[in-house]
Amino acid sequence: MSEKDHKVSRRQFLNYSLTGVGGFMAAGITLPLVRFALDPALKVGEDTEMVAVAQVNELTNEPKRFDFKVNQVDAWYESEVSRSAWIYEEEGEIIALSPVCTHLGCTVDWDTSDDQPNRFFCPCHYGAFEKDGTNVDRTPPTQPLFLYDHEVRNGTVYLGRPRPQV
Ligand code: FES
Numbered sequence: 001m002s003e004k005d006h007k008v009s010r011r012q013f014l015n016y017s018l019t020g021v022g023g024f025m026a027a028g029i030t031l032p033l034v035r036f037a038l039d040p041a042l043k044v045g046e047d048t049e050m051v052a053v054a055q056v057n058e059l060t061n062e063p064k065r066f067d068f069k070v071n072q073v074d075a076w077y078e079s080e081v082s083r084s085a086w087i088y089e090e091e092g093e094i095i096a097l098s099p100v101c102t103h104l105g106c107t108v109d110w111d112t113s114d115d116q117p118n119r120f121f122c123p124c125h126y127g128a129f130e131k132d133g134t135n136v137d138r139t140p141p142t143q144p145l146f147l148y149d150h151e152v153r154n155g156t157v158y159l160g161r162p163r164p165q166v
Contacts, residue, residue, distance in 0.1 A: 050151060050158035053096075057155065059089040063110045063120075063131065065099070068159070085148055085159055086110060086120070088131075096148035097133045098162035103141040120145065133165060 008016075053068045063086040072081045084107070087096045097120070099107045106124035113121040113128070119136065120129040128136040133145035149160030 050149075050160050052156050053085060053159045054087055054157045055155055056089070056094070056152060056157060059087060059094065059157070061088055061090050063088040063095075063097070065110070083159075085162075086145075087157065094150060094152065094157060095132065096150045096157070096159055098146035098148060100146065100162070101127050101141060102135065102143045102145060103127045108145065 049071070051068055051070050054064075054066045058064070065084055065086055067082065067084050069080050069082055072079055084099045085096045086099055086108075087094065089095075099109075099120075101108050101122040101124065103122065103125060106122050106127075108120040108122045108127070108129060110120055111118055112123075113119070113126075115126075116128040116136070118131065120131075120133070122128070122141070125140045127141040128139045129141065129145050130136060133147060135141040135144050144165040146162035147165050148162050151158050151160075
């Protein structure tokens with residue numbers, strides 16, 4: 001083969017150049033758009049901000065229900081969500097429990113069943129939890145009520161996200 005056979009023709013050179021430059025430009029435009037479109041979905045588990053829910057001086061050692069709202073960002077959708085917590089104070093410690101039953105997600109109430117006095121009770125399938133959220137044996141729930149992250153600032157109780165106790 002002669003050296004002449006290996007030479008790239010002007011037409012081939014133009015084709016390679018345009019394809020390369022075109023591909024580079026397309027990637028330069030497409031990749032940021034894809035990243036922008038997927039970005040909210042790629043952000044995992046952003047912590048919910050702490051929300052003021054109750055005053056410390058409102059708390060007793062009897063669980064009290066407090067309703068509040070949190071801003072929730074779910075990928076591209078931002079919304080205000082209603083939440084509740086059962087909060088009480090015992091031996092100087094504040095306990096804030098989620099009212100969501102760990103069996104199938106109904107809402108528990110405090111001390112509403114004659115069969116389960118001084119316990120959280122779930123009317124859906126008669127689930128019961130102790131005051132500290134521990135699930136009562138031989139009732140359907142198999143894990144304790146979730147416990148909210150909390151902090152106290154200037155006499156106000158702020159709650160974060162509910163987390164499993166075990
Ligand atoms: S949902 Fe609470 S006991 Fe089933």
